[in-house]
Amino acid sequence: SSQKYFATAGTSLPQTIRQLLARPESSQPLHPVEVSGWVKSVRRQKNVTFAVISDGSWAPGMQAVLSNTNIPKNLTNGASVRLGGTLVKSLGAGQAQELRVDTVDVLGDCDPETYPIQKQALSVEYLRENAHLRPRTDAVASMLRLRSELHRAVHGFFEGQDFTHVHTPILTSSDCEGAGETFRVVPNTAQSTLPEGDAQEEFFSKPAYLTVSSQLHLEALASSLSRVYTLSPCFRAERSQTSRHLAEFWMLEAEWAFTRSVDDVCDLVEACLKGVLARITPDSSLPWSDGRLRSLLNAGQYDAWARMTYTDAVAELERHHASSRAFEFEPKWGRSLQSEHERWLSESFIGGPVFVTDYPASLKPFYMRLNDDRKTVACFDLLIPHVGELVGGSLREERLDYLVASMKTHGLDEEEYKWYTDLRRFGSAPHGGFGMGFERLVSWLSGIENVRECIAMPRWAKRMLL
Numbered sequence: 452s453s454q455k456y457f458a459t460a461g462t463s464l465p466q467t468i469r470q471l472l473a474r475p476e477s478s479q480p481l482h483p484v485e486v487s488g489w490v491k492s493v494r495r496q497k498n499v500t501f502a503v504i505s506d507g508s509w510a511p512g513m514q515a516v517l518s519n520t521n522i523p524k525n526l527t528n529g530a531s532v533r534l535g536g537t538l539v540k541s542l543g544a545g546q547a548q549e550l551r552v553d554t555v556d557v558l559g560d561c562d563p564e565t566y567p568i569q570k571q572a573l574s575v576e577y578l579r580e581n582a583h584l585r586p587r588t589d590a591v592a593s594m595l596r597l598r599s600e601l602h603r604a605v606h607g608f609f610e611g612q613d614f615t616h617v618h619t620p621i622l623t624s625s626d627c628e629g630a631g632e633t634f635r636v637v638p639n640t641a642q643s644t645l646p647e648g649d650a651q652e653e654f655f656s657k658p659a660y661l662t663v664s665s666q667l668h669l670e671a672l673a674s675s676l677s678r679v680y681t682l683s684p685c686f687r688a689e690r691s692q693t694s695r696h697l698a699e700f701w702m703l704e705a706e707w708a709f710t711r712s713v714d715d716v717c718d719l720v721e722a723c724l725k726g727v728l729a730r731i732t733p734d735s736s737l738p739w740s741d742g743r744l745r746s747l748l749n750a751g752q753y754d755a756w757a758r759m760t761y762t763d764a765v766a767e768l769e770r771h772h773a774s775s776r777a778f779e780f781e782p783k784w785g786r787s788l789q790s791e792h793e794r795w796l797s798e799s800f801i802g803g804p805v806f807v808t809d810y811p812a813s814l815k816p817f818y819m820r821l822n823d824d825r826k827t828v829a830c831f832d833l834l835i836p837h838v839g840e841l842v843g844g845s846l847r848e849e850r851l852d853y854l855v856a857s858m859k860t861h862g863l864d865e866e867e868y869k870w871y872t873d874l875r876r877f878g879s880a881p882h883g884g885f886g887m888g889f890e891r892l893v894s895w896l897s898g899i900e901n902v903r904e905c906i907a908m909p910r911w912a913k914r915m916l917l
């Protein structure tokens with residue numbers, strides 16, 4: 452019968468160290484297991500040798516006990532191995548079980564002299580230079596597991612709110628934020644087989660850029676599906692070299708129709724972050740975030756977060772500056788908040804997350820909804836202690852005449868954005884949304900200070916090693 456041509460359901464993957472250690476101990480005795488991974492350390496004692504093996508599934512790895520007669524010379528740090536043996540109760544402190552090894556296969560040698568990932572503390576800059584190998588450090592591997600867990604938590608939250616997960620284009624014709632930080636995309640003419648004239652032509656017949664934000668496309672999709680979100684890469688030719696900026700980063704963006712006020716958008720952001728926090732298990736495979744997550748969960752993070760208008764924030768900053776001369780940049784209505792101002796607001800004045808709302812229209816992009824005062828827009832930035840701005844969002848201008856006027860003020864070509872204004876011509880609905888930097892979220896939850904350590908292979912100006 453044709454049946455034999457179909458594979459059986461499920462997988463034939465061997466169990467990871469995490470899965471093996473999660474099995475109840477009673478099912479283990481003398482059951483032969485196979486463990487594959489990389490050697491983290493080798494400690495030779497009088498009669499036996501202890502090696503820690505990691506396959507990345509579980510931060511502490513697994514302790515393997517080998518008889519000294521059974522140690523290949525090339526069992527060194529960094530080597531990849533396949534071990535056969537049995538799981539037994541561990542006599543050592545700190546772990547319940549260890550692997551008593553019967554067979555050792557070194558699959559890939561690793562010269563301990565030249566291996567760049569040595570056991571002593573390695574500087575952050577040295578690890579950046581070795582971006583291809585730094586995932587093998589415990590800290591970067593833990594960060595990657597946290598990212599994965601956050602990804603799951605974010606999707607769990609939005610599913611629960613009946614949002615549709617959508618995919619938006621990376622190649623775009625517009626600069627959503629209007630900040631002039633786009634990367635232009637052109638075909639590589641050196642490799643083109645087209646006649647030179649054709650190869651020089653705009654590939655898409657108009658200039659193309661890497662997206663800086665999915666928002667405008669999300670607005671089109673929210674005009675049909677009501678509630679949409681995406682987690683997608685964004686690109687900004689950002690020249691400032693700060694601990695919070697990357698040239699390629701991931702942004703969680705949500706957009707939904709039938710909002711009533713900017714408070715609605717803040718409510719969703721707050722619920723999303725609290726929901727994500729609640730979905731993460733502070734497990735021991737995230738050594739540095741364990742205590743931190745617990746304290747975030749306990750230290751009043753479940754109280755309502757503070758909200759204040761930009762106008763009130765500037766008044767407080769002015770008051771503080773008048774008495775202390777604390778700031779390098781003088782705070783003044785109509786000027787951007789500098790990071791020293793944002794830090795003071797969230798770290799000292801509020802002492803926790805704070806939504807700052809209703810900034811002057813002149814400081815913000817063209818799409819934000821004008822307030823009745825005709826000076827400010829219905830928007831917010833969420834400021835987080837030690838991270839700064841984690842989220843930005845707004846109500847979008849749904850009134851065609853206001854939008855067109857704002858585009859004029861911002862010097863945008865109406866024809867180029869016709870598709871966008873069409874959304875206001877045909878069944879325009881009040882709507883709003885937000886964008887959250889995924890690396891800044893990782894930074895907040897993990898305590899890792901620089902976003903360059905919150906993504907596996909960071910890109911910033913003058914730096915793209917692999």
Ligand code: 4AD
Nearest residue numbers: 664666696697700704841842843844884885886888
């Ligand atoms: O405030 P931004 O520029 O807002 C937007 O792009 C909106 N269109 C989003 C929306 O409403 N759908 O960026 C949103 C967030 C920031 O708060 C920050 O967390 C992150 O994106 N971000 C960056 N993260 C890392 N590197 C950069 N260069 C970033 N620029 C922004």
